[in-house]
Amino acid sequence: MKKIKIEPMELNAVKRVYLLGIGGIGMSAIARYYLHYGVPVAGYDRVSSDITQTLEAAGANIHYTDSVGAIPTAFLNREETLVIYTPAIPANHSELEYFRSNGFVLMKRAQVLGLLSSNYKTLAVAGTHGKTTTSTLLAHLLATSMGCDAFLGGISRNYSSNLILADQGKQLLVVEADEYDRSFLTLHPYLAIVTSVDADHLDIYGTYDAVLNAFQEFVSQIKPGGYLVVKQNIAFKPTVGKGVGVITYGFTPDCHYYPTNISIHDGLYRFTLVTPQGSINNLTLGVPGHYNLENAIAASAAALTLGVPTEKLAHGLESFRGVQRRFxxxxxxxxxxxxxxxxxxxxxxxxxxxxxxxxxxxxxxxxxxxxxxxxxxxxxxxxxxxxxxxxxxxxxxxxxxxxxxxxxxxxxxxxxxxxxxxxxxxxxxxxxxxxxxxxxxxxxxxxxxxxxxxxxxxxxxxxxxxxxxxxxx
The missing domain is CATH 3.90.190.20 (Mur ligase, C-terminal domain)
Known part of the structure; x- marks a missing residue:
């Protein structure tokens, strides 16, 4: 069993995990992770959904009314229970107030993800759009070749889950790095992809400049010897630390990775991928959509940089079935x-x-x-x-x-x-x-x-x- 490290509570102390907003796409991946490793999981969400029903079938104890009385008794032990919450939970939520006033260890989902990722060589995919499909495709390319674990921001159609546990000893972890609430600043990745930086979440950031500054801070946290894979001509000029390689992708020959000979057959793209090492011919992407082709170039650049063989890349691209709610x-x-x-x-x-x-x-x-x-x-x-x-x-x-x-x-x-x-x-x-x-x-x-x-x-x-x-x- 892989060691699960949580600070300030070590694994031996974390006997149970309670999640406020357990049905959220990011929260549910954390719940699945703990369930996989045999840690009892319970939680609250506002409404029942396909996600919560799947978690309940896997053993999670979930209720849908904001009530301290509905929390299972075993999870009221503050020395043994880690409480994880999402920013979507209102500050006056009675269960959240109870945990805060009674001295429980409370952590945001992003904090937990940051701590879990410290056990791995982390590959983080950020961007105001494109990050879910790109991270899911990168995880698929690695899971079918080198092996990886992944926390995803959508339900992969290949794995029917937002959690992939397929690491074969490489200790690679793919995560979707969410810019909302500056959550991605808990991550210190070995490799980061940045797909886009549009003005968004201005209710949190206030100005577009603040969004750009947050992305700059994120890329500055890439570990020495690592890589930044970034869309050519992105909205900010990324400054990375010493020893970090910068790889660009796009649709023009001034990029390190770009496609040529693009055609559509039965709704799917066929193309040649030009790389610094040469061209890879006759690739087919298993999902439609021009923006998905762009996402595929980003994921391919990262996968090849990590050492995925070209034949494995070709198979992974063609066998990719996409993400629920994305085209x-x-x-x-x-x-x-x-x-x-x-x-x-x-x-x-x-x-x-x-x-x-x-x-x-x-x-x-x-x-x-x-x-x-x-x-x-x-x-x-x-x-x-x-x-x-x-x-x-x-x-x-x-x-x-x-x-x-x-x-x-x-x-x-x-x-x-x-x-x-x-x-x-x-x-x-x-x-x-x-x-x-x-x-x-x-x-x-x-x-x-x-x-x-x-x-x-x-x-x-x-x-x-x-x-x-x-x-x-």
């Missing part, structure tokens, strides 16, 4: 195709729509967008409007508040009023299924980082019923 084809009928995607920033939405048009040319795209956060909607209303205008039929639901209270004057109509697309309209989430029953769709997208994905099954059933009805008529 996630959920229904492919005789006439209708339905794709779900986590995009929640204007640049992500624009990249998604561009990729869908590339894979499915001459099709009409209906997009259902659930804005995420009042502050993000306010700060990027014009950019959201421009990105959504690129859809043939844009539908906007009410804003998903997440951790925020409403902001006066900020609604979904804020975006629609700035749009030039005459087909744009606001449809409340509760009315979406009825809207789909009454309107024809060709390519359907659901877009957003809130809870729109909870409707996937109902949407699929509705589309199947529409097509079956059309066939029988």
């Amino acid at each position: 996630d084809v959920r229904y492919r009928g005789t006439k209708i195709i339905y794709i779900d995607d986590y995009a929640h920033h204007p640049s992500e939405i624009e990249a998604l729509v561009r990729s869908v048009r590339e894979v499915f040319p001459n099709r009409k795209i209906t997009g259902i967008f659930q804005p995420h956060l009042y502050s993000r909607t306010r700060d990027f209303a014009g950019e959201f409007a421009a990105a959504l205008d690129k859809l043939d039929k844009p539908i906007i639901t009410e804003i998903y508040p997440a951790r925020e209270l409403p902001i006066e004057g900020v609604t979904s109509e804020t975006i629609v009023k700035l749009m030039s697309n005459s087909n744009a309209q606001v449809v409340p989430k509760a009315e979406l299924i009825n809207w789909l029953k009454c309107n024809n769709v060709d390519i359907l997208l659901t877009i957003g980082a809130g809870d729109i994905d909870r409707m996937i099954s109902e949407i699929v059933n509705t589309l199947e019923a529409k097509e079956n009805k059309a066939i029988n008529e």
Whole structure:
């Protein structure tokens, strides 16, 4: 069994782990990790989900009401219980208040990840977009060649999990390095990838300059002798420590790694990868989307730098099946195709729509967008409007508040009023299924980082019923 090191509580003292917000994508990976090593796990989340149900099936004790009385008795022993919480938990949460006032060891998820990663040669993937797919692909390339463990920010379709435990003695760990709340500053990686640095999380950072400064601090923490793999012409000029190699990637010959001879076959990219050591021909990426090709160049650059053989790289790229909620084809009928995607920033939405048009040319795209956060909607209303205008039929639901209270004057109509697309309209989430029953769709997208994905099954059933009805008529 691999030693699990937690400070200030050593493994012998950590007999139980309690997670506040256990159903979150990052939190659930930590829960899976401890369950794998036989540590009892319990926790709270606001609602039941596929993730929490999977954790419960694996042995976690989870409840869904904020109540100290619902905490299992064994987890009330402060000398033996490590409490991990996510910043999404409000400060006045009664369970959080109880643990704080009674002297429990409390750690943010990012702190725990930082401590766990200190046992490994850590490979951290950061970026305001692209980090989930890139880290998942890098983990797959390594797990199928050299071996690695991984904490991911999405559910890998290859492994049906956000946790990979496939280390074969190399002690490599792939982690998604989250910039929210400056969480990635708990990491001191051997290799870091930076995919993008857009203005985002301004509710936390205040200014774009503060975002850029945080990314600069992150890359400065790469260990001597390590590597930075960074997108060419990224928004800041990264300054790394002594002995750290800088590797660039992109689509132009001035990069260390870039693709040529790009073509699309059955919706998938085929290409040649140009590297400092020469060209690797006839590569196929197993998922569609131009932005995924960019992610694949980043992951390939890191994998080759770490010593993955070219034949293993080729197999890993072709066998990659992507991440749930990233260009996630959920229904492919005789006439209708339905794709779900986590995009929640204007640049992500624009990249998604561009990729869908590339894979499915001459099709009409209906997009259902659930804005995420009042502050993000306010700060990027014009950019959201421009990105959504690129859809043939844009539908906007009410804003998903997440951790925020409403902001006066900020609604979904804020975006629609700035749009030039005459087909744009606001449809409340509760009315979406009825809207789909009454309107024809060709390519359907659901877009957003809130809870729109909870409707996937109902949407699929509705589309199947529409097509079956059309066939029988």
